[in-house]
Amino acid sequence: MSGYASDDLARTLGDLEEQLSGKRSMSKALDDVREDMDGLRDRMQAHHERDARIAGSHEAQLQELRGLVQDLGRRGVSTADVKAMLSKMWDDLNQALEDGREEERRVDPVAEANKNLTKSVVSFLSDNPSRAEVEQTTLWVYKSFGRSGGKRIPYNKELAGRLLLSKAISPQEHENWKRYDRLPDDVTSQSAGRAKT
Numbered sequence: 001m002s003g004y005a006s007d008d009l010a011r012t013l014g015d016l017e018e019q020l021s022g023k024r025s026m027s028k029a030l031d032d033v034r035e036d037m038d039g040l041r042d043r044m045q046a047h048h049e050r051d052a053r054i055a056g057s058h059e060a061q062l063q064e065l066r067g068l069v070q071d072l073g074r075r076g077v078s079t080a081d082v083k084a085m086l087s088k089m090w091d092d093l094n095q096a097l098e099d100g101r102e103e104e105r106r107v108d109p110v111a112e113a114n115k116n117l118t119k120s121v122v123s124f125l126s127d128n129p130s131r132a133e134v135e136q137t138t139l140w141v142y143k144s145f146g147r148s149g150g151k152r153i154p155y156n157k158e159l160a161g162r163l164l165l166s167k168a169i170s171p172q173e174h175e176n177w178k179r180y181d182r183l184p185d186d187v188t189s190q191s192a193g194r195a196k197t
Contacts, residue, residue: 011036012033039182075117113148115147116149117147117148117149120148121137121149124137124141125137126197144173144176145182145185149182150182151183151184153177153181153182153183155181169187173187
């Protein structure tokens with residue numbers, strides 16, 4: 001109501017000021033003030049009616065709740081029983097929410113591998129690749145780096161020496177690593193071997 005009232009009041013005061021300064025006729029100013037006041041009364045009435053409807057709705061809901069509580073009491077349901085039911089409902093709701101969050105956190109391994117493979121393939125393509133180039137590059141990335149397109153790890157001469165000595169990477173994988181800073185999916189940089197898949 002305050003937004004409407006303050007706008008109308010400001011307009012009314014502005015009209016009165018114009019009238020007092022002689023810019024408009026007195027009868028026109030009074031007609032405008034009456035219209036403004038009528039409009040303000042109508043809006044105030046509408047707000048009061050809406051507030052009364054909301055209050056009535058809240059009262060009806062409260063009465064319904066009181067009736068349910070009285071009915072539970074007549075059936076021999078104790079306060080402790082109600083608390084236990086509400087506690088179980090609360091726990092079930094929290095469990096359902098947690099299950100939903102857990103489901104969101106689960107990642108489809110195939111979808112994740114496809115996404116990573118696509119990113120890897122894109123990094124090797126020209127600006128406007130043909131379908132044949134995309135297919136050929138995808139096959140090469142898959143064979144050279146694995147199902148997920150490999151891992152981006154900056155080339156490290158010392159680590160490369162350890163991986164070559166332990167035969168964790170082949171000479172071709174070593175060359176690819178030097179050239180593209182990418183190791184196959186199953187090569188672990190922390191050990192001298194391949195990850196178990």
